[in-house]
Amino acid sequence: MQIYLDNAATTKMSKTAISVMLPYMDAIYGNPSSLHSAGQAAAEALADARERIAKCLGCTANEITFTSGGSEADNQAILSAAKIGARKGKKHIVSTAFEHHAVLHTLEKLKNEGFEITLLDVHENGLILPEQVEQAIREDTCLVTVMYVNNEIGTIQPIKEIGEICRAKGVIFHTDAVQAAGHLHINVQEQNIDMLSLSAHKFHGPKGIGALYVRKGIPLTSLIEGGAQERGKRAGTENIPAIMGMAAALEEACDHIDENAVKIAALRDKLIMGLVEIPHSVLNGDGSQRLPGNVNFCFEGIEGESLLLLLDDKGICASSGSACTSGSLDPSHVLLAIGRVHDIAHGSLRLSLSEENTEEEIEYTIKSVKEVVGYLRNISPIWRDLVNGKKDFIIK
Numbered sequence: 001m002q003i004y005l006d007n008a009a010t011t012k013m014s015k016t017a018i019s020v021m022l023p024y025m026d027a028i029y030g031n032p033s034s035l036h037s038a039g040q041a042a043a044e045a046l047a048d049a050r051e052r053i054a055k056c057l058g059c060t061a062n063e064i065t066f067t068s069g070g071s072e073a074d075n076q077a078i079l080s081a082a083k084i085g086a087r088k089g090k091k092h093i094v095s096t097a098f099e100h101h102a103v104l105h106t107l108e109k110l111k112n113e114g115f116e117i118t119l120l121d122v123h124e125n126g127l128i129l130p131e132q133v134e135q136a137i138r139e140d141t142c143l144v145t146v147m148y149v150n151n152e153i154g155t156i157q158p159i160k161e162i163g164e165i166c167r168a169k170g171v172i173f174h175t176d177a178v179q180a181a182g183h184l185h186i187n188v189q190e191q192n193i194d195m196l197s198l199s200a201h202k203f204h205g206p207k208g209i210g211a212l213y214v215r216k217g218i219p220l221t222s223l224i225e226g227g228a229q230e231r232g233k234r235a236g237t238e239n240i241p242a243i244m245g246m247a248a249a250l251e252e253a254c255d256h257i258d259e260n261a262v263k264i265a266a267l268r269d270k271l272i273m274g275l276v277e278i279p280h281s282v283l284n285g286d287g288s289q290r291l292p293g294n295v296n297f298c299f300e301g302i303e304g305e306s307l308l309l310l311l312d313d314k315g316i317c318a319s320s321g322s323a324c325t326s327g328s329l330d331p332s333h334v335l336l337a338i339g340r341v342h343d344i345a346h347g348s349l350r351l352s353l354s355e356e357n358t359e360e361e362i363e364y365t366i367k368s369v370k371e372v373v374g375y376l377r378n379i380s381p382i383w384r385d386l387v388n389g390k391k392d393f394i395i396k
């Protein structure tokens, strides 16, 4: 038995996406740049996929650029906005302390090139307030980049309001919507979004494919030089099977957003209700402004890695923070950003659900987490000190 509760790291491909892709690895294998009929069949498929993805986001097809995934889309969006800014002598960027590393490391690179970066503090509930963005914007600000949904704690940011502020101040607004696309309703027009990144493997599509929406009139800088694919903004023969799989997965996800959200949120709430019963535990991130499938807890006196390994022995796939940081001993920058101290941040557990999970799985997971936390605390010298009053509990 395997219970998969790590959908924020990646999702299982949908049957629809797989079946849509197969013909493009078989009969329809042409290169869309070729002039013959085999190439034109691929070119038509590409145009169709672009159109359908644009429709899901509320933009036009020529505002969509295909990338290798969320990381590349984030890099390209930020570096493009920075280039536009630099030309006008505007070298200040506003972002947040709990962005994905695809954003933070790109900003770090720009900082070394002379940009000034303001990383907004995140409130303890995992939210950024529009006023914070408003106060941080300066005359020389060229970009605001704030993630739509945080990948660790699932909090949903006030994107429309932030977009409104940026629009009024004439600053480009990018959002990393990798955790939001296919899970929440997105309309880039209504939400005043200038640039948006998404990635197929976070909504039951294939890995290695993503898209960047860029509002008409904002020039993109290409990161990869070569042929004239993607209107000269992203060289390389298009990955047609993956693009077709992404379009099918996004449409399927968007067609079922509401019913999936109701189902998944009910499972999430059951899981949260079960886990808060564990003494000296705390839910990370706001209880209501939260992605339907995200559960993230800290348990005092616990080491996250041991928790994960023991849960894996019980057939449960979970995560402690982001997949990129697991394996390193640094605590999650997201949990530190919401004010968790090092010791507490180390004892974190992320369980991210999908519509395929069942009530039975959630019940088994609650029981297993309780057992494993109890077991680890029993053998922990730190826990003994806490219980004997030699150390004070941080989580009451």
Ligand SMILES: *Cc1c(COP(=O)(O)O)cnc(C)c1O
Binding pocket: 008, 009, 068, 069, 070, 071, 072, 074, 100, 102, 147, 149, 150, 151, 176, 177, 178, 179, 199, 200, 202, 208, 209, 210
């Ligand atoms: C997964 C993820 C990314 C990276 O996407 P890839 O397609 O894996 O490169 C970026 N941002 C967020 C918020 C993510 O969850």
